[in-house]
Amino acid sequence: DAGVIQSPRHEVTEMGQEVTLRCKPISGHNSLFWYRQTMMRGLELLIYFNNNVPIDDSGMPEDRFSAKMPNASFSTLKIQPSEPRDSAVYFCASSLTPRNSPLHFGNGTRLTVT
Amino acid sequence: KNQVEQSPQSLIILEGKNCTLQCNYTVSPFSNLRWYKQDTGRGPVSLTIMTFSENTKSNGRYTATLDADTKQSSLHITASQLSDSASYICVVSLISSGSARQLTFGSGTQLTVLP
Numbered sequence: 001d002a003g004v005i006q007s008p009r010h011e012v013t014e015m016g017q018e019v020t021l022r023c024k025p026i027s028g029h030n031s032l033f034w035y036r037q038t039m040m041r042g043l044e045l046l047i048y049f050n051n052n053v054p055i056d057d058s059g060m061p062e063d064r065f066s067a068k069m070p071n072a073s074f075s076t077l078k079i080q081p082s083e084p085r086d087s088a089v090y091f092c093a094s095s096l097t098p099r100n101s102p103l104h105f106g107n108g109t110r111l112t113v114t
Numbered sequence: 115k116n117q118v119e120q121s122p123q124s125l126i127i128l129e130g131k132n133c134t135l136q137c138n139y140t141v142s143p144f145s146n147l148r149w150y151k152q153d154t155g156r157g158p159v160s161l162t163i164m165t166f167s168e169n170t171k172s173n174g175r176y177t178a179t180l181d182a183d184t185k186q187s188s189l190h191i192t193a194s195q196l197s198d199s200a201s202y203i204c205v206v207s208l209i210s211s212g213s214a215r216q217l218t219f220g221s222g223t224q225l226t227v228l229p
Binding site for chain 2: 004031042043044045083084091100102103105106107
């Protein structure tokens with residue numbers, strides 16, 4: 001089991017540029033989450049997919065953020081245009097559907113927008 | 115408002131000592147409570163999960179307790195090791211309908227174990 005795989009591990013970009021973060025969930029998991037972690041706000045849920053369908057995107061901060069899950073093994077989080085306040089660590093997590101199933105997190109993408 | 119508060123914010127102990135981390139929550143209706151360990155530069159990893167009817171759950175040197183009446187949980191670490199240095203995050207799950215999953219995260223306790 002390779003776990004949840006995220007890429008890139010680090011991303012440094014200039015304000016105004018488009019950023020795409022990628023995630024490969026654990027095979028067989030049908031729920032996928034995107035989280036953002038900062039020192040000030042901790043872990044915040046951005047969007048949650050179940051069976052590739054977005055269920056809750058109320059955490060997506062602005063229209064600049066968008067997420068897709070074209071199939072069960074791949075998801076992207078895109079920020080366009082990026083701003084310095086988007087700097088954070090972005091985590092992808094996957095799980096089975098039952099509520100008691102644990103979230104399995106990737107190791108995150110550290111985004112720095114200058 | 116559903117909230118999860120953890121204390122202390124940070125803790126420094128010597129290797130081999132025991133410690134206890136606290137989590138108070140106001141989430142209702144409660145489904146389950148989970149403790150995660152997050153090493154620096156890594157994603158959180160689940161340590162334990164406790165449902166409403168469970169009072170104690172152990173995972174090696176980690177023992178979690180839950181008092182659903184007072185809405186408090188604790189994570190006790192026995193005979194600490196240097197590798198226990200990490201952030202410990204309390205996460206409470208809300209009972210919700212459909213396929214939605216509603217989790218409330220605490221801000222974490224940063225534990226440092228010194229040799």
